Amino acid sequence: MRKIPIALGTAASLLAFGATAGAAQASATSHHHHYGAEFVSPHGAAGGADTSCATAAYSDINAAVAAAPWGGNVVVCPGTYDTQVVISKSLHLYGTHGAVINAAGQTPLTVGTHTLPGSDGIIVLKTSDVKVSGFKVTGASYDAILVAASSHVWVTRNITINNGSYSAKSGGSGVGVDLNSSTWSAATRNIVINNDGGGLEIADDLGPAGHNVAAWNY
Numbered sequence: 250m251r252k253i254p255i256a257l258g259t260a261a262s263l264l265a266f267g268a269t270a271g272a273a274q275a276s277a278t279s280h281h282h283h284y285g286a287e288f289v290s291p292h293g294a295a296g297g298a299d300t301s302c303a304t305a306a307y308s309d310i311n312a313a314v315a316a317a318p319w320g321g322n323v324v325v326c327p328g329t330y331d332t333q334v335v336i337s338k339s340l341h342l343y344g345t346h347g348a349v350i351n352a353a354g355q356t357p358l359t360v361g362t363h364t365l366p367g368s369d370g371i372i373v374l375k376t377s378d379v380k381v382s383g384f385k386v387t388g389a390s391y392d393a394i395l396v397a398a399s400s401h402v403w404v405t406r407n408i409t410i411n412n413g414s415y416s417a418k419s420g421g422s423g424v425g426v427d428l429n430s431s432t433w434s435a436a437t438r439n440i441v442i443n444n445d446g447g448g449l450e451i452a453d454d455l456g457p458a459g460h461n462v463a464a465w466n467y
Contacts, residue, residue: 288300289324314338319340322340325345333389336373336381337376342371342384349384352368367423368389370386373402378401381407386409387410393441393444395429396427397429399431401434409426410444427452428450438465
């Protein structure tokens with residue numbers, strides 16, 4: 250998997266990237282509409298009022314994503330979710346404090362004719378106008394958060410730790426946040442710790458990548 254690493258050096262570079270990030274963030278959220286939210290909780294149950302974490306109607310994040318309208322919101326309540334989340338529509342996936350995605354042991358996703366070399370925590374796939382925020386992602390054998398062939402995606406305020414355990418034979422293991430073949434997207438204010446392939450990367454495995462921003466990450 251060919252990757253282009255991001256290197257942010259001077260404070261001036263950070264400020265320049267930060268200014269661009271503001272524009273990218275505004276674009277990434279400008280088309281979102283507010284239709285209420287689907288709530289996900291480890292104790293969620295079908296038929297719940299679905300107006301809060303206490304009355305969540307879903308225990309499966311992917312089920313809530315499928316049910317959410319285009320441009321809607323999915324709120325993931327505190328708890329650990331053993332899953333790999335795939336987003337292929339415009340929405341805001343919001344993790345409340347204590348929302349953990351553990352992707353260990355998940356089946357690698359196939360994108361067209363390309364099967365990923367390991368599991369991912371959150372995948373934004375072939376869509377636009379998405380925001381992913383507030384999660385702790387761990388256990389992915391490839392990327393913790395992958396934005397693939399998408400545009401106007403904002404990945405912000407997530408913690409990715411102990412991902413990328415896959416020992417790649419074709420170019421490197423997974424990272425914390427990977428903007429892959431995507432455009433006009435931003436990774437900001439994320440904390441990336443001990444991910445085997447590195448922190449944040451931009452890649453062009455599935456097609457062109459451009460106008461992306463990485464700023465204020467740790």
